[in-house]
Amino acid sequence: MSSAADSLSVPDAVGSSPVIGMIWAQTEAGVIGRDGGIPWHVPEDMAHFKATTTGHPVVMGRRTWESFPEKFRPLPDRTNIVISGSEPSAFPGAVVVGSLEAAIEAAGASPGAEEIWIIGGGQVYADAMALANAALVTVIESAEDGDTMAPSLDVDWALAALTPETGWLESSGGSRYRISLWTRRP
Ligand SMILES: NC(=O)c1ccc[n+]([C@@H]2O[C@H](COP(=O)([O-])OP(=O)(O)OC[C@H]3O[C@@H](n4cnc5c(N)ncnc54)[C@H](OP(=O)(O)O)[C@@H]3O)[C@@H](O)[C@H]2O)c1
Structure with missing residues (x-):
């Protein structure tokens, strides 16, 4: 599959290091989640x-960690950093921190830290808007309702x-989709 990330590398587009990227998939109306999950199936x-x-390294909120089936977490070949006030033992295989700032610091000390990926969910994206320099957004052609929304990329992007x-x-799942790469204006 070709994607925005194939046609233009994210580090080249950002132009500074590290990349602090947010990655999400949303409907055209901005829905990213419902009932603790994602209401579509797009294998690509x-x-x-x-x-x-x-x-x-990947940074996520506690509810996003919980949205992955146990057998798929931690996500392999990535340092999984979970933000939560809960007991760290609840997240086997993850680095657990108490704030987004602590998550970015832990990510910066992890393998592959030239790119740090913030993978959700809604609460964490909203907080990360102030410090991210890239957003890789898949838009799904879908009218699904949901309870969790993507942040708005304003004139700074x-x-x-x-x-x-x-x-x-x-x-192949039946939906149509497109991928957009956004960078923060200097
Ligand atoms: N479409 C997509 O690309 C995508 C991607 C990711 C997730 N999602 C969906 O999004 C939904 C989950 O998002 P959400 O907004 O409900 O939850 P979330 O952002 O995943 O997690 C929220 C939790 O993370 C912790 N947290 C977040 N920010 C914090 C901070 N600054 N300081 C301390 N703790 C913090 C808190 O955990 P504690 O309560 O444990 O303290 C908070 O309750 C699910 O439906 C999921 O499937 C969709």
Whole structure:
């Protein structure tokens, strides 16, 4: 599958190190989650997520960690950093911290720290808007309702790449989708 990350590398687009990227998938209305999960199935987006984040630290909130089936967590070949006020023993295989700032510090000391990926959910993206320099956003052509929303990328953000440049990609899961790479304006 080709993606925005293939046509333009995220480090090149950001132009400074480290990349502190947020990665998410949303509907056109901005829904990212419902009832503790994601209300669509787009295997190509899961492959894109894996290809982008493998080898780099990933930062997530407690509810996003809990959204992964136990057998899939921690996400392999990535330092998993979970933000939570809960007991660290509740997150086997993860580094547990109490704030986003502590998560970024732990990520900076992890293998592959030239790219740090913030993987959700809504609460963590909202906090991370102030310190991230990239957002890799998959838009799913879907009218699903949800209870968790993506943050708004305001005038501080510029579109760096869009795949495809017009229209949509077709998922084997039946949905159409496109991938956009946004960078924070200098
Ligand atoms: N579509 C996508 O790409 C995508 C990606 C990721 C997640 N999601 C979806 O998003 C939903 C989960 O998002 P969410 O907003 O409900 O939860 P979340 O951001 O994943 O986790 C929230 C929890 O993280 C901890 N936390 C977050 N920020 C903190 C801070 N600054 N300081 C201390 N603790 C902090 C707290 O844990 P404690 O309560 O333990 O203290 C808080 O309750 C799910 O439906 C999931 O499937 C979608």
